[in-house]
Amino acid sequence: MTTGDAVVLSGVSQTFRTADGVVTAVDDVSLRVGHGEIVAFLGPNGAGKTTTIDMVLGLTVPSAGHVEVLGVSPRAAVRSGRVSALLQTGGLLHDLTVGETVRVIAGLHGLPASRVSDVMRRAGLEQVAVRKVSKCSGGEQQRVKFALALLPDPDVLILDEPTAGMDVSARRAFWATMQKEAAQGRTVIFATHYLQEAEDFSQRTVLLAHGRIIADGPTKQIRSMVGGRTVSAVVPDDALVAEVGGLPGVSVVEVREGRVVVVTSQSDEVALWLLSRGARDMEITAPSLESAFVELTGRDQA
Numbered sequence: 199m200t201t202g203d204a205v206v207l208s209g210v211s212q213t214f215r216t217a218d219g220v221v222t223a224v225d226d227v228s229l230r231v232g233h234g235e236i237v238a239f240l241g242p243n244g245a246g247k248t249t250t251i252d253m254v255l256g257l258t259v260p261s262a263g264h265v266e267v268l269g270v271s272p273r274a275a276v277r278s279g280r281v282s283a284l285l286q287t288g289g290l291l292h293d294l295t296v297g298e299t300v301r302v303i304a305g306l307h308g309l310p311a312s313r314v315s316d317v318m319r320r321a322g323l324e325q326v327a328v329r330k331v332s333k334c335s336g337g338e339q340q341r342v343k344f345a346l347a348l349l350p351d352p353d354v355l356i357l358d359e360p361t362a363g364m365d366v367s368a369r370r371a372f373w374a375t376m377q378k379e380a381a382q383g384r385t386v387i388f389a390t391h392y393l394q395e396a397e398d399f400s401q402r403t404v405l406l407a408h409g410r411i412i413a414d415g416p417t418k419q420i421r422s423m424v425g426g427r428t429v430s431a432v433v434p435d436d437a438l439v440a441e442v443g444g445l446p447g448v449s450v451v452e453v454r455e456g457r458v459v460v461v462t463s464q465s466d467e468v469a470l471w472l473l474s475r476g477a478r479d480m481e482i483t484a485p486s487l488e489s490a491f492v493e494l495t496g497r498d499q500a
Contacts (some may be wrong), residue, residue: 202269204354204385205231205254210263212249212409223249225409226263231387233353236380238400238417239389240487242495246409247389251356254387255283268353279307279350284343285358292332296323296342299331303346313349320375321345336363341372355379357388361395373399397421397487407495420494421487426463428485431477433458438475445471 212224224246231237239247252258253265256272267275275281290299297318304314318324321341326334331342340363347355355376361369369392376399380386390396396403396417403420405413413420426447433439439458443451447464457479462468465482472480 203230204233204235204268205229205387206264206266207250207253208264208266210250210253210260210265212246212253212258213261222409224253224260227406227409227411228263229404229411229414231385233385234380234383235402236376236386236400237388237402237404238396239387239404239406240393240396240491241406244408245406245495247406248358249409250406251283251358251387251389255281255356275354280352281354281356282347282350282352283356283358284340284347284360286362290331290339290342293330295328295330296334296338297327299342300345300349304349307350309349317345317348320348322371322375337361337365337368340364341368344372352384354385354387357386359390360388361390361392369395393487393491403487405491405494413490413494417487421485421490426461426485427465428459428461428483429465429468429472429480430454430457430459430483431469431472431480432456433472434476438472438477442468442472 207227207229210224210227211222214221214223227246227250239250241247249258253260254267254272256276265272268280272281294302297314300314300318300323301311318327321344323338323341323345326338329338331339334342340360344360361372364372373395376386388400400417402415403413403417404411405420426449439451439453442448442458442460445462445464445468448460448462448468450459450461452459458472460468469480469482
């Protein structure tokens with residue numbers, strides 16, 4: 199059994215010199231990721247997500263602090279094949295077929311043909327094995343990169359916008375595969391701009407802004423950090439709109455398309471109050487990860 203943490207960042211900072219002076223891309227970040235976790239990195243452009251991933255992969259060395267992957271330095275972990283990455287950038291040889299591409303990289307690792315067949319199946323590439331990479335869609339090329347990342351059987355997978363170019367069904371199939379990989383003890387860390395994707399598939403969300411972690415916890419907990427639940431209904435009397443605003447725990451009351459919409463920390467009480475006054479077609483929803491993202495990143499900038 200593997201013990202300890204898969205990834206550890208301790209007081210990590212990364213600065214770059216530019217024509218306008220020193221820019222801090224990552225500012226004193228400390229983070230631990232356990233074995234088998236699926237962790238989403240979220241944040242606006244320039245938040246430090248890609249720089250953090252680069253340090254975990256050993257592509258850059260932090261200006262301060264310490265990074266450890268599987269108990270060793272990032273570069274040592276990558277050299278041993280225990281860490282793989284699927285990045286947005288990185289060229290594929292367009293004149294090769296999908297199958298040839300996977301076989302060539304497998305040969306560099308000294309892996310048998312059975313391993314090629316296995317990763318082709320897991321990446322969903324069997325139907326396009328004889329297709330040239332240049333003829334593959336963006337989503338199919340991402341799946342080729344995914345197959346290459348799986349070849350060394352890594353303990354940690356780092357994914358930067360992994361489903362870019364995939365349609366909805368392809369994204370769901372991809373994440374179903376990722377959940378199976380994590381269930382086998384593989385650690386998955388991914389950066390994405392699809393907030394719904396993080397909400398649906400990550401157990402834990404790390405929210406970054408201006409190079410700092412501003413929220414880190416179970417995705418459901420991050421989602422609940424902003425406001426309360428939303429209660430919406432059709433009411434028989436417009437006067438109820440003003441009255442509901444005076445109830446305890448109510449922070450927002452709006453009318454949208456003929457429905458009263460109430461944000462409240464006491465959703466059960468508000469729902470009961472509205473029902474007792476003839477409200478119908480009621481819905482109660484929890485805060486979304488998108489609302490938490492907007493609220494927390496906006497709060498950080500204030």
